[in-house]
Amino acid sequence: MDRRVRRTRRVLQDALVALIEEYGYERLTVQDVLDRADIGRSTFYTHFRDKDALFMTWFDGLREDLRSELDDMAVGHQPPGTTRPLGVIFDHAYRNQRVYRAVCGRQGGNAFTHLMQRLLFELLHEHLRLAGTRLPVEIAAEYYSGALLSTLLWWVRQDFPYQPAELAAMCQLLTAPGVLASLSPAPHIP
Amino acid sequence: MDRRVRRTRRVLQDALVALIEEYGYERLTVQDVLDRADIGRSTFYTHFRDKDALFMTWFDGLREDLRSELDDMAVGHQPPGTTRPLGVIFDHAYRNQRVYRAVCGRQGGNAFTHLMQRLLFELLHEHLRLAGTRLPVEIAAEYYSGALLSTLLWWVRQDFPYQPAELAAMCQLLTAPGVLASLSPAPHIP
DNA sequence: TTCAATATCGAACATCATGTTCGAGTATGG
DNA sequence: CCATACTCGAACATGATGTTCGATATTGAA
Numbered sequence: 001m002d003r004r005v006r007r008t009r010r011v012l013q014d015a016l017v018a019l020i021e022e023y024g025y026e027r028l029t030v031q032d033v034l035d036r037a038d039i040g041r042s043t044f045y046t047h048f049r050d051k052d053a054l055f056m057t058w059f060d061g062l063r064e065d066l067r068s069e070l071d072d073m074a075v076g077h078q079p080p081g082t083t084r085p086l087g088v089i090f091d092h093a094y095r096n097q098r099v100y101r102a103v104c105g106r107q108g109g110n111a112f113t114h115l116m117q118r119l120l121f122e123l124l125h126e127h128l129r130l131a132g133t134r135l136p137v138e139i140a141a142e143y144y145s146g147a148l149l150s151t152l153l154w155w156v157r158q159d160f161p162y163q164p165a166e167l168a169a170m171c172q173l174l175t176a177p178g179v180l181a182s183l184s185p186a187p188h189i190p
Numbered sequence: 191m192d193r194r195v196r197r198t199r200r201v202l203q204d205a206l207v208a209l210i211e212e213y214g215y216e217r218l219t220v221q222d223v224l225d226r227a228d229i230g231r232s233t234f235y236t237h238f239r240d241k242d243a244l245f246m247t248w249f250d251g252l253r254e255d256l257r258s259e260l261d262d263m264a265v266g267h268q269p270p271g272t273t274r275p276l277g278v279i280f281d282h283a284y285r286n287q288r289v290y291r292a293v294c295g296r297q298g299g300n301a302f303t304h305l306m307q308r309l310l311f312e313l314l315h316e317h318l319r320l321a322g323t324r325l326p327v328e329i330a331a332e333y334y335s336g337a338l339l340s341t342l343l344w345w346v347r348q349d350f351p352y353q354p355a356e357l358a359a360m361c362q363l364l365t366a367p368g369v370l371a372s373l374s375p376a377p378h379i380p
Numbered sequence: 381t382t383c384a385a386t387a388t389c390g391a392a393c394a395t396c397a398t399g400t401t402c403g404a405g406t407a408t409g410g
Numbered sequence: 411c412c413a414t415a416c417t418c419g420a421a422c423a424t425g426a427t428g429t430t431c432g433a434t435a436t437t438g439a440a
Binding site for chain 2: 110113124133136138139140142143144146147148149150151153154170171173174
């Protein structure tokens with residue numbers, strides 16, 4: 001890929017994330033990004049359809065980052081009940097506070113929310129598929145990804161009270177019993 | 191309140207919700223609503239600051255509706271572990287499929303999402319405050335409201351597979367053990 | 381080093397949604 | 411019945427969007 005292209009895309013992504021913190025995603029203008037990045041208008045549109053498209057490519061980076069950290073740590077399956085995968089997620093946010101604050105703070109808008117939930121859903125879907133639940137996997141994954149996302153957003157917006165490990169433990173406490181219960185062959189759910 | 195005002199506001203709200211299904215909330219234009227409602231442009235702006243404001247007043251109606259149904263049924267406290275309050279919520283969606291499909295279908299956009307989560311949060315906050323959890327109530331409420339919202343959205347978007355009672359039971363199964371666990375005085379969480 | 385391919389620039393342009401203004405007409409409810 | 415308050419519609423300023431195109435600069439491969 002052409003060096004200029006790489007540079008343009010990187011500079012635009014950086015500018016976008018930096019500006020979200022100041023202006024908020026929704027009210028942010030393509031022109032604002034252009035000015036900050038010092039990139040020509042027409043150049044922008046040769047690369048991205050709109051603001052959302054730019055944001056999505058940025059998110060792809062985050063996604064890969066997180067994925068690789070999870071893979072690094074997941075040599076061999078974790079038995080359900082460990083705090084590990086949750087810990088990795090909260091750690092990741094903790095180590096990238098600046099970015100997370102911008103992107104899922106009150107200013108972050110919904111762009112991040114949806115992408116992040118789908119990511120969490122995918123991760124949980126795999127995890128639960130391996131564990132095998134009595135409930136439809138989809139429902140359980142939807143349930144937990146919503147719960148996790150919501151907790152993560154709260155944590156970031158409260159400016160990271162508690163340590164990541166503590167957060168992970170709390171989620172674990174709220175999550176694990178339900179998972180375990182849904183693993184046992186007990187009460188019939190249609 | 192003047193009869194004309196009542197009419198104007200109602201007609202605008204109806205038009206908005208009806209159009210969400212066709213166009214999607216985001217791409218929907220104030221002018222579209224005006225045309226459908228057959229209301230003058232300037233009249234709109236004497237009542238609402240923008241599209242979001244209009245939507246919020248509509249949501250207030252939904253909120254009151256739900257609240258009253260919950261109050262009707264909550265004469266005396268429900269012990270945590272009952273499926274009732276969840277049932278009411280899912281029932282409400284089931285009985286108003288048309289509206290819910292529009293408002294929290296894929297087309298619904300984020301307007302609904304945020305308002306609904308805050309509503310669920312408030313409801314759960316009260317509920318959990320009464321029950322008393324070992325974890326900070328805020329966190330638990332955030333966690334569960336996210337889980338619930340996510341499940342509700344999934345259900346609506348899948349076009350209401352399962353009966354409302356079944357959905358409520360599943361959520362209960364995933365929720366209750368965690369709540370119960372967090373009620374016991376066991377492992378220390380900072 | 382050379383050069384063809386390719387990226388960027390910038391300025392102009394059409395389009396569209398937004399929110400405001402104001403005077404004239406019309407419904408309301410006391 | 412009538413003063414009040416609401417609605418109408420058309421016009422207007424503003425600001426963001428996405429496109430176009432010729433000129434200029436950079437790249438990477440020969």
